[in-house]
Amino acid sequence: MSTMNAAVVTSFDEPPHYLPVERPAPHDGEIVVEVLAAGLHPRVRSGARGAHYTSTGRLPLIPGIDGVGRRADGALVYFAADDDQLGTMAQWAVVDPRRAIELPQGVDVTPIAAAMNPAMSSWVALRRRVELEAGHSVLVLGATGNAGGMAVEIAKLLGAGRVVAAGRDRARLGALTDRGADEIVQLTGDRRETDAALAAAAAEVDVVLDYLWGEPTERAIVAILTARADRARALAWVQIGSVAGAAASIPSAALRSANLRFLGSGQGSVSPRGYLGELPPLVDAIAAGQIAVRTRTAPLAEVEAEWERADAPGIRTVLIP
Structure with a gap:
């Protein structure tokens, strides 16, 4: 043997x-x-x-x-x-x-091994799960994690006109402005302050890449939809991670009162062939330092x-x- x-x-x-x-x-x-x-x-x-x-x-x-x-x-x-x-x-x-x-x-095999999995989460979401059009705006909810930080860069790389990065760590949020974030929102324990900041920065986004779920998502949905000027304009909310909770309570009114579409991106939501098709351009982007x-x-x-x-x-x- x-x-x-x-x-x-x-x-x-x-x-x-x-x-x-x-x-x-x-x-x-x-x-x-x-x-x-x-x-x-x-x-x-x-x-x-x-x-x-x-x-x-x-x-x-x-x-x-x-x-x-x-x-x-x-x-x-x-x-x-x-x-x-x-x-x-x-x-x-x-x-x-x-x-x-x-x-x-x-x-260099090390960055490929390190980055493909976290980068693939937003890369596949924006290329296979939603149709990101040039100039669309994107909110990355949970942008201070490794995958979330890469999502900011990837959204810009794939054509987003504006990217809002939201997360808890103020220092890491600040660093994301050098990686493509046009605006940052710190998620704090002050619910009123956080909701107001999200409403001001992200009410008009076209896509949300959600790495948090749980209570932060419950709060963000209400804050964003309440401030949205035209609720009939499509908003795609892509659930990718659940570091803040495995479940979220979504108000029924959020689904009835806005053109809001929830979808997930992960193993099972995209075919193996679909994932494989996305690997070569993602490898090129990582190898090129993008x-x-x-x-x-x-x-x-x-x-x-x-x-x-x-x-x-x-x-x-x-x-x-």
Whole structure:
């Protein structure tokens, strides 16, 4: 039996352990790649807790949803995992070629591994879930997270005329003005002040990219719709993340009194073929430096310690097998 080292989740209540496991064997049409880098994304952590909506609840599992690897012919590829049991945080991974794209030789694999997952959330939302027209205005609700910060840049890159960034951290909000935010709104504990600021800055947006959900969304919907000059003008509210709560109570009047459309963007809302079609231009944008990426690397062998470490704001950890 051929073995390899991997991060292995044996309990949803513990961090992964670095253990020897059987090297995976490819099935029909699959290939095996040498993993060079895998991002430690929030989505990876939730899957390893069995908390993601796609989780099967089966153990043990190798965490990791995407990575950069080297094929047997030497080519570099970015790939997404096809099985929640056999993830990417290992020396070798089984890859479905339909979920992988070849990368330019010599490309820096670290920013690709770090940025593809968080950047894909807004990139796919704005290209596959809503029709962002040139000049449209966008509100990013939860812009101070890694994915939200990238969403500000991506909205501008894809043609938004105006981007409003909303989040809690004042310092990180201020930094987003250099990344494309035309206006910032700090979400504070003062409900009246926050609602007034959102109404003033975002009442006329065309698209909301919502990484928060929960109470902040409940408040934002009412504040924005109440101040909207023409409620019959379409507003697309795209639910992407739920860091502030898994559920939100939406007033029925909000749906009756405005041209408001809710939709989600994530695994299941876009076909695998659709996701694959978006990967090449996104890789090009990251490689060209059009999307800011700050990273730190750590050996996969230190996965237990890294799992317990909180990333500094704006930085994504990449594990190197």
